[in-house]
Amino acid sequence: MYGYVRPVKGELKVSEYEQFQAAYCGLCHELGRRYGLACRFLVNFDFTFLAMLLADGPSVPTCRKRCIAHPIRRRTCACGGGSLETAADQTVILAYWKLRDGIRDGGFFPSLACRAACLAIGRAYKKASARRPAFAKAVREDLEELDRLEAEKCPSVDAAADRFAAILRAVSEDIEDVGRARAVGELCYHLGRIVYILDAADDLAEDAAADRYNPLRYRFETADGKLKPEDEKTLRTSLQHSHNAICAAYALLGENPYGGVLSNTIYMGLPSVAQAVFAGTWRAGNRLQRERSGI
Amino acid sequence: MNDPYSVLGVSPSASDEEVKKAYRELARKYHPDNYHDNPLADLASEKMKEINEAYDTITKSREQGGGASSYSYGGGSAYQSQSRYTGANVQYAQIRQLINANNLAQAEAMLGRIPTHDAEWNYLMGSVCWRKGWMDEAGRYFRTAATMDPGNVEYRNAVQYMNQGGQAYRPAGAGMGNMMSSDAACNLCSNLICADCCCEMMGGDLIPCC
Numbered sequence: 009m010y011g012y013v014r015p016v017k018g019e020l021k022v023s024e025y026e027q028f029q030a031a032y033c034g035l036c037h038e039l040g041r042r043y044g045l046a047c048r049f050l051v052n053f054d055f056t057f058l059a060m061l062l063a064d065g066p067s068v069p070t071c072r073k074r075c076i077a078h079p080i081r082r083r084t085c086a087c088g089g090g091s092l093e094t095a096a097d098q099t100v101i102l103a104y105w106k107l108r109d110g111i112r113d114g115g116f117f118p119s120l121a122c123r124a125a126c127l128a129i130g131r132a133y134k135k136a137s138a139r140r141p142a143f144a145k146a147v148r149e150d151l152e153e154l155d156r157l158e159a160e161k162c163p164s165v166d167a168a169a170d171r172f173a174a175i176l177r178a179v180s181e182d183i184e185d186v187g188r189a190r191a192v193g194e195l196c197y198h199l200g201r202i203v204y205i206l207d208a209a210d211d212l213a214e215d216a217a218a219d220r221y222n223p224l225r226y227r228f229e230t231a232d233g234k235l236k237p238e239d240e241k242t243l244r245t246s247l248q249h250s251h252n253a254i255c256a257a258y259a260l261l262g263e264n265p266y267g268g269v270l271s272n273t274i275y276m277g278l279p280s281v282a283q284a285v286f287a288g289t290w291r292a293g294n295r296l297q298r299e300r301s302g303i
Numbered sequence: 304m305n306d307p308y309s310v311l312g313v314s315p316s317a318s319d320e321e322v323k324k325a326y327r328e329l330a331r332k333y334h335p336d337n338y339h340d341n342p343l344a345d346l347a348s349e350k351m352k353e354i355n356e357a358y359d360t361i362t363k364s365r366e367q368g369g370g371a372s373s374y375s376y377g378g379g380s381a382y383q384s385q386s387r388y389t390g391a392n393v394q395y396a397q398i399r400q401l402i403n404a405n406n407l408a409q410a411e412a413m414l415g416r417i418p419t420h421d422a423e424w425n426y427l428m429g430s431v432c433w434r435k436g437w438m439d440e441a442g443r444y445f446r447t448a449a450t451m452d453p454g455n456v457e458y459r460n461a462v463q464y465m466n467q468g469g470q471a472y473r474p475a476g477a478g479m480g481n482m483m484s485s486d487a488a489c490n491l492c493s494n495l496i497c498a499d500c501c502c503e504m505m506g507g508d509l510i511p512c513c
Contacts, residue, residue, distance in 0.1 A: 164437075164439075164440060165439050166432070166436075166437035166438070166439050166440045167437075167440075170435075170436075170437065173436065187346050190342075190343060190346065191343055191346065194342060194343055194436075197436055198436055201436060201438075202482075227439070241483070242439070242442065243439070244482055244483045245442070245465070245466060245468050245483055246438035246439040246442060247438075247482040247483075248468040248469065248481055248482040248483045249438040249465075249468065249469050250436065250438055250482075251471070251481065251482045252337075252468075252469045252470065252471035253341065253436065253471075254471075255337075255471035255472060255473060256337055256338055256341055256343060256347070256471050256472070257343055259332050259333065259337070259347075259471075259472050260343060260346050260347060260350065271474070271477060275473055275474075275477035275480065276477065276480050278480075278482070279480030279481050279482055280480060282482045283480075
């Protein structure tokens with residue numbers, strides 16, 4: 009997806025960092041096991057977060073495995089557990105539809121690349137959507153609706169973000185406990201809203217230069233792809249309310265084996281990512297961070 | 304009922320002080336102020352009830368006639384339905400009830416059928432948006448309502464709550480990070496430290512530890 013949902017590494021305990029890495033590697037292996045090598049490249053921070061969020065029980069079983077990225081030393085991976093399987097299925101489904109989007113929206117070469125990638129994961133998508141028909145349907149419909157809103161240049165940030173947020177809320181629908189499903193759904197909805205809006209803010213200058221649709225361009229008056237300070241404040245205040253909603257929903261969830269990593273991501277990760285996006289340092293910092301982190 | 308000690312997350316051998324501390328932290332976590340017009344408010348107030356009962360059970364079972372202070376936070380609903388509607392406006396009362404019951408689709412449909420968009424209409428539309436998670440639209444409707452009827456306290460409070468960014472539980476030590484510009488909170492701290500430095504220069508001290 010986007011990689012906006014991530015912990016602040018410097019603030020993680022070593023044990024929490026190891027857990028986070030194990031979840032990331034676990035999701036990658038699960039993607040490989042269920043859908044083949046090509047799909048392992050779809051692993052991302054956002055769905056690692058969702059896999060951790062949906063994890064149940066007091067602890068997660070781990071095993072040690074090798075992979076192409078780490079051929080010499082075995083790494084600790086989370087293994088087994090329904091939440092990794094769910095997250096793997098959902099990763100494939102969402103990636104497939106995002107690529108389909110890319111085929112239509114991109115220029116000649118980008119759309120060719122998307123077509124090739126789409127072919128590569130086409131069979132995986134068939135399998136995944138057979139396993140999660142409801143989620144696949146929700147993603148398809150919500151993205152279609154989002155396309156429609158984007159085509160008619162919808163001036164409401166909330167309406168556009170709503171469709172993307174609804175996709176993430178659909179992640180919670182397999183949860184049996186009604187209260188827990190509601191809390192996870194609310195958390196994921198606002199997570200989706202924040203991700204969508206941060207992405208819009210991050211792309212604003214680029215979209216303005218290329219005269220592409222960006223909800224912020226139609227909601228606010230922008231000059232040179234920049235928001236006015238008072239508009240930025242309004243937007244960030246509305247993100248703050250979404251962040252509060254995430255914190256409020258998170259407080260209602262029971263114990264989680266990844267509690268430390270999740271708390272870090274929610275209380276510190278999201279605010280610092282937002283800070284970086286609005287300061288304009290996200291794009292540059294992102295690449296550096298990834299190189300340094302070594303995962 | 305669940306074991307009261309496990310509800311509070313303490314062992315049965317915990318001291319009174321530890322029990323009280325655990326209770327206070329949980330009460331802070333599920334405080335109704337953190338669930339202001341939140342669609343999950345009912346879940347939070349259930350939790351609040353559970354920990355209140357657990358704390359009462361523990362204090363009662365430990366009490367030997369001493370005056371251990373048993374207090375509990377109330378779980379009052381933050382969103383009061385108002386009964387000031389008369390005549391043509393009974394529809395608004397109905398809409399408020401729908402919003403309170405979290406029946407947002409129907410409330411929105413009813414609002415959509417009302418042709419005149421007065422201040423109250425904007426306020427209720429804002430409330431629907433707020434509960435749906437459409438925070439930006441909610442703010443716009445609230446501001447419109449307050450502009451149309453500047454004397455109304457309810458509208459003004461909504462705008463104020465909107466602008467100030469609301470509140471949510473964060474455990475101690477989780478950092479003060481938020482999504483808004485870092486100025487407000489940080490300025491307060493840095494101003495305090497500056498003031499402390501000034502005081503120290505003059506021989507006084509505002510923050511004793513530094």
